[in-house]
Amino acid sequence: MKEKLVFVGAGGFGREVAWQLSCVNDHNDSYDILGFIDDTPELKNKTLNGLSVIGDVEYLINYPKEISAVVCIGNSAARKKLVEKLKANPLISFPTIIACDVQYSDSVQFGEGCIICASSVLTVNINVGDFVIANLDCTIGHDSVIDDYVTLSPSVNVSGYVHIGACSEIGTGANIIDRKSIGEYSIIGAGSVVVKNIPANCTAVGAPALPIKFHS
Numbered sequence: 001m002k003e004k005l006v007f008v009g010a011g012g013f014g015r016e017v018a019w020q021l022s023c024v025n026d027h028n029d030s031y032d033i034l035g036f037i038d039d040t041p042e043l044k045n046k047t048l049n050g051l052s053v054i055g056d057v058e059y060l061i062n063y064p065k066e067i068s069a070v071v072c073i074g075n076s077a078a079r080k081k082l083v084e085k086l087k088a089n090p091l092i093s094f095p096t097i098i099a100c101d102v103q104y105s106d107s108v109q110f111g112e113g114c115i116i117c118a119s120s121v122l123t124v125n126i127n128v129g130d131f132v133i134a135n136l137d138c139t140i141g142h143d144s145v146i147d148d149y150v151t152l153s154p155s156v157n158v159s160g161y162v163h164i165g166a167c168s169e170i171g172t173g174a175n176i177i178d179r180k181s182i183g184e185y186s187i188i189g190a191g192s193v194v195v196k197n198i199p200a201n202c203t204a205v206g207a208p209a210l211p212i213k214f215h216s
Contacts, residue, residue: 002032005068005095006060007051008082010036013135014072015049020099020118021070027100031068057085066091071113071131076167077185080149083113083131094131111148129166147184165200174209185215 005021007014014036025031035052036043037060043053060069069092073079086092094113098104104122111130116122119137126140129148134140138152141160146152150164153172158164162176165184176182176194183200193207202211 002030003068003093003095004034004065005031005070006034006037006054007070007072008037008057008060008086009072010038010040010043010048010053011072013074014038016117016136017070017072017097017115018049018051021097023100024097034067037069057082060092061086061089063089063091066093068093068095070095070097070115072115074133074151076149076151076169079131079133079151080167083149117154141178153190 007018035054036048037055037057038053039056046053069086071079071083073082096110096112096114098116099118101118102116102120105124107124108122108126110128113131114128115133117134117136120134122140124142127145129146131148132146132150134152136154138156140158143160144158144162146164147166149167151169153170155173156170157175159176159178161179163181165182167184168182168186170188171190171192173190174188174192180194180197182188182198185201186198187203188194188209189205192205192209195208198204198209199211201216202214204211
């Protein structure tokens, strides 16, 4: 029997993930896709790209049967908060979704609830935590560790032996050279080049990337 599945978040990224999963489903037909979950009142019962918005988060929390949820929220902290709320319902599971053309070796370990988007490449001996998003065209090099709830925007390049702390967000087109670390809850600006370790709870931009502000 196919798993019932919903996409949590009907914004642009949610619709992109739905499209990518339709390709996966064409190959193995694993999921019975029910539609979107979204709290935006004006989206209720609307149809987006062929899928209906079937309810809000409370509807999903109270769903009485086993169901899979793909949490399509780009902001790392917001995604973490939402997942913690959804886990109040033990019948909800969180599959890891990997687009059809992603390349990765058998030595890559994925946690639950990850979304790995089209054209991404993950090489060898990589540890990807829970609820990580790697958006379109990302690369992750050997022996890197990507902690829980990290968001990699499109075309991020992560070199070997890199460690990215939990809930960090890496902007579009950023590059992280080998053996560097980024602290938890930090933000790396689009197009930045990380050549030195970045501390936790800061925003860093530029080439080389330097902290411009700290936040709690």
